[in-house]
Amino acid sequence: MTSYTSCFKPSLLSRAVLSALLIPASVTAFAQEEDSSRVRDLGAVVVTGSLIPQTEIETATPVMVISAEDIQMRGFQSVADVLQQASFATGGIQGGQTSASFTQGAEAASMFGLDPGYTKYLINGRPMANYPALYNGSDVFNNISGIPVALIERIEILPGGQSSLYGSDAIAGVVNVILKKGVDQGEFSVRGGFFSEGGGNSLRFTFADSYSGMDGRLNSLLGIQLDDRAPIWGYQRKLSSTYNFDGYSTAVPSRDFVVIDALDSTYVFPDPNNCANTTGNFKGTTQQFTRAGFGTYCGSFISPGYRTIRNGKESAQLYSYTTFDLSDTTQLYAEVMGLYEKVEYATGSSYTWWGTSSTFGAYYDPRYPDTLLNLQRAFAPEDIGGKGYRDIMNTDTNKALTVTFGANGQIGEWDYNAYVSRAEYRLTENSWVRFRDPVDNFFIDKVLGPQQGWDPFYGAYPVFTPDYAAFYSPLTPEEFWSFSGFVDNKSRTWDNLAHIQLTNSSLFSLPGGDAGFAVVAEVGNEGWDYSPDSRMIEDPDTLVSEIWGQTAVSGAGHRSRYAVTSELRLPLFNTLTVSASARYDAFDIAGETVDKPTWSLGVEYRPVESLLLRGKVGTAFRAPSLADAFQGISGYYSSVTDYYRCSLDGYLPGDTDDCNWDNEQYFGQSSGNPDLQPIEADVWNAGVVWSPTAKLSFAVDYYSWKIENEVDSIGADDLMRGEYYCRTGAAGSPIAACDDILTWVRRDANGELVSLYTPKVNIAKQELEVVTASMNYMLDIGRFGSLAFSGNYTNKISHKLWSTPESEAVDLMRDPYYMWYYDSYSKTRTDASVAWSLGDWTTTLYANRIGSTPNYLAYAQGYGYEHSSGQKGAKWGPYVTYNASVNWRATDDLTFSLMVNNLTNKMPDHQAENYPGTSSTPWNNYYYDILGRAVYLEAKYTFGAK
Structure with a gap:
């Protein structure tokens, strides 16, 4: 294997930064280092953000490093914990607390509030395979749940656009998870944990050992991580166990049995037994209630508790890395990563029901001659039988395998690294469903009775005379399972990649040192197949599927790609280094070539030994994903203003409140678009790093993004406005070509709106400005040991969004509605830690602070709104949680650890008072969790010293 050596003397700045990397939160190594001048000789190393090995740790590209010791001592249990609690994670994400999200069984992170798919994830410098299911039903992303956290050496995070080195998706930044290549001693650890509030018990086993043979020419690491954790149910936490009793309005129970007037949304109560037959449901809590202004129904306060707020999980992760020294200048290597993970979750009673609206729209009962009606009833645990909701949990089974074979070494003055890699990810979603015909026929036979014609108002709704006593009655488990069961949606992604890199760290000499150059060529192909x-799948004639209330998105496609990358690093003077990189990417999508060149130029200026001024400017992009191009047609129902028909009656856009066509129902369809162009971004950053001593360093950086051609589905309102412009010739810019718009808006022979087609198009753009800061300080306190301080801070100065080219900018940092709607942004986020080491003991206190975010009334009504209860539309204050840990090295081979996460058992329970009593989730579940205090105990044993 190529060995890089250097005779240079590390600068003060390099020593300070290197010390921060080598001596993380645990400060164990620092406690053993008596003389700070004896920092190990820093040879040329490869730092994420550059292809060229170099001697300076801090460059024009800021890098945040989270070491294995940081992960251990700060109590992080997974890669998702690491990234979701990082200071750059200023945007909320969908996950285990967001019931019925499209990827509830997966884990993601958002860098600076940008979409999860805007971050490039690497493992050992190679791209991760995409998750087969789509984030929010439309976007490709990486599931970070299956990375073996106990086998990580470090995680390197590069904020800012990095496409000139890493290609597509690296708009927000790059996360490189670097796994161990070997261990000095075999390791076995067992970790168990529990939550003080109940639920979520977990157990983790980890094994890692290295093998060496053939006189040291063959070296191999094998690592295994096994995890088992129980789910946390809503009824195990106060905030999620009931409807909101602490809100600004009276708590209102669920509508478990209700008959709704379809014309004015009030309730009819035809139960002859006044809910007496329903009282056994939800543990005997279902009763008769009257909601002011609406009417009487049967419901329960505790039904929200029958959902999971944290997934259960069983997983096995395998990792192996093997090298063989073929000669003094050539090394072969092989890497294998395998994942088997089963995730289970329940979406809750709000998504476990039946009603007439889905099938019939409404029905007419002659006994109520002045209106149309709808039945609606939830299924209780007693209806299900057995273990209740535990018997209808959804299960996502993940199977992933990545295999890489490569060689690296030297050819003359050039170093090379070449590999081929195959990654495949398979997902099976086993979901509980109601079968359309069986469930409808069951309730027709039991409740509705035979159809008796069509309604007298419109001639479009069936006439029934239901047996309401039968409707207000529980089911037997046999009846429940006669119309429900499970379906399997299968999907997969695969990615083949061949990569070769040539590097010369001493291409020629300059006054500041040797120039470095690297060139990379890649070719590969990838595919996506979602087969529900x-x-x-919807019937093309009836526009419904065999599953009641649900359809699924299907799609499949593949693309080939190739790329060429180059980087040049020029130390012009001892104080000034310039680096430049350029990349050309090309994709063959549906027979069409989509290509994009990107570039960057970086400057590092060191006027004195301890100070670095840096800046970088360039471009970034994201190619149309396979889902964007090949996602199949999916349907939905909604309503929209028919601007064209309103204009015929004299009502123009902006003045349609009194128009008869102001709220027209339609059937919508959306799909991918193979003609999409890349998302483009202009990016730059500038900053300063100062290290006044070898033990102290500060860094401040500014980032700017201008992102254009973002992919989004055309909004129904924009499409209808476009049709109005196209048909009338009125002033205004349609969202697409008029020929397309008039095809996408379907009307019947009478001009009634029938359906809309809203494909994905390049229409949106956004601009983002961010400032980050970090600090590291190490202090030797003599016989009392040593202390290490670390802190990171992010401030989103500005974030503006244009949803269409003609729309006005939305200020996502100041408009509370959009600040909440787009995944709940926080303006600031901070993390900090202090670690103390003394002899065989190390301890760390870690703090994580979420800055102010809009409260619910600000989101719903705006800042300054005041409810009659006294609650106001304002901001929630900063939210701080603490983790603490203690490590004790009992013997040379045995270490015990105690970790307490959320030490003070902090909960966002204060948020409930700003939500109405109708809320079942009275906290911002995209950004705050209600899991509470977690305690973990670990024992780690090392063996077989080498």
């Missing part, structure tokens, strides 16, 4: 259960 055939019963979930």
Whole structure:
């Protein structure tokens, strides 16, 4: 294997930064280092953000490093914990607390509030395979749940656009998870944990050992991580166990049995037994209630508790890295990563119900001659039988395998690294469903009775005379399972990649040192296939599937790609280094070539030994994803203003409140678009790093993004406005070509709106400005040991969004509605830690601070709004949680650890008073969690010293 050596003397700045990297939160190494001048000789190393090995740790590209010791001592249990609590994670994400999200079984992170798919994830410098299911039903992303956290050496995070080195997706930044290549001693650890509030018990086993043979020419690491954790149910936490009793309005129970007037949304109560037959449901809590202004129904306060707020999980992760020294200048290597993970979750009673609206729209009962009606009833645990909701949990089974074979070494003055890699990710979503015909026929036979014609108002709704006593009655488990069961949606992604890199760290000499050059060539192909259960696919004639209330998105496609990258690093003077990189990417999508060149130029200026001024400017992009291009047609129902028909009656856009066509129902369809162009971004950053001593360093950096051609589905309102412009010739810019718009808006022979087609198009743009700061300080306190301080801070100065080219900018940092709607942004976020080491003991206190965010009334009504209860539309104050840990090295081979996360058992329970009593989730579940205090105990044993 190529060995890089250097005779240079590390600068003060390099020593300070290197010390921070080598001596993380645990400060164990620092406690053993008596003389700070004896920092190990720093040879040329490869730092994420550059292809060229170099001697300076801090460059024009800021890098945040989270070491294995940081992960251990700060109590992080997974890669998701690490990234979701990082200071750059200023945007909320969908996950285990967001019931019925499209990827509830996966884990993601948002860098600076940008979409999860805008971050490039690497493992050992190679791209991760995409998750087969789509984030929010439309976007490709990486599931970071299956990375073996106990086998990580470090995680390197590069904020800012990095496409000139890493290609597509690296708009927000790059996360490189670097796994161990070997261990000095075999390791076995066992970790168990529990939550003080109940639920979520977990157990983790980790094994890692290295093998060496053939006189040291063959070296191999094998690592295994096994995890088992129980789910946390809503009823195990106060905030999620009931409807909101602490809100600004009276708590209102669920509508478990209700008959709704379809014309004015009030309730009819035809139960002859006044809910007496329903009282056994939800543990005997279902009763008769009257909601002011609406009417009487049967419901329960505790039904929200029957959902999971944290997924259960069983997983096995395998990792192996093997090298063989073929000669003094050539090394072969092989890497294998395998994942088997089963995640289970329940979406809750709000998504476990039946009603007439889905099938019939409404029905007419002659006994109520002045209106149309709808039945609606939830299914209780007693209806399900057995273990209740535990018997209808959804299960996502993940199977992933990545295999890499490569060689690296030297050819003359050039170093090379070449590999081929195959990654495949398979997902099976086993979901509980109601089968359309069986469930409708069951309630027709039991409740509705035979159809008796069509309604007298419109001639479009069926006439029934229901048996309401039968409707207000529980089911037997046999009846429940006669119309429900499970379906399997299967999907997969695969990615083949061949990569070769040539590097010369001493291309020629300059006054400041040797110039470095690297060139990379890549070629590969990738595919995506989402194949739902055939019963979930819509019938093209009826526009419904065999599953009641649900359809599924299908799609499949593949693309080939190639790329060429180069980087040049020029130390012009001892104080000035310039680096430049350029990359050309090309994709073959559906027979069409989509290509994009990107570039960057970086400057590092060191006027004195301890000070670095840096800056970088360039471009970034994201190619149309396979889902964007090949996602199949999916349907939905909604309503929209028919601007064209309103204009015929004299009502123009902006003045349609009194128009008869102001709220027209339609059937919508959306799909991918193979003609999409890349998302483009202009990016730059500038900053300063100062290290007044070898033990102290500060860094401040500014980042700017201008992102254009973002992919989004055309909004129904924009499409209808466009049709109005196209048909009338009125002043205004349609969202797409008029020929397309008039095809996408379907009307019947009478001009009634029938359906809309809203494909994905390049229409949106956004601009973002961010400032980050970091600090590291190490203090030797003599016989009392040593202390290490670390802190990171992010401030989003500005974030503006244009949803269409003609729309006005939305200020996502100041408009509370959009600040909440787009995944709940926080303006600032901070993390900090202090670690103390003394002899065989190390301890760390870690703090994480979320800055102010809009409260619910600000989101719903705006800042300054005041409810009659006294609650106001304002901001929630900063939210701080603490983790603490203690490590004790009992013997040379045995270490015990105690970790307490959320030490003070902090909960966002104060948020409930700003939500109405109708809320079942009275906290911002995109950004705050209600898991509470977690305690973990670990024992780690090392063996077989080498």
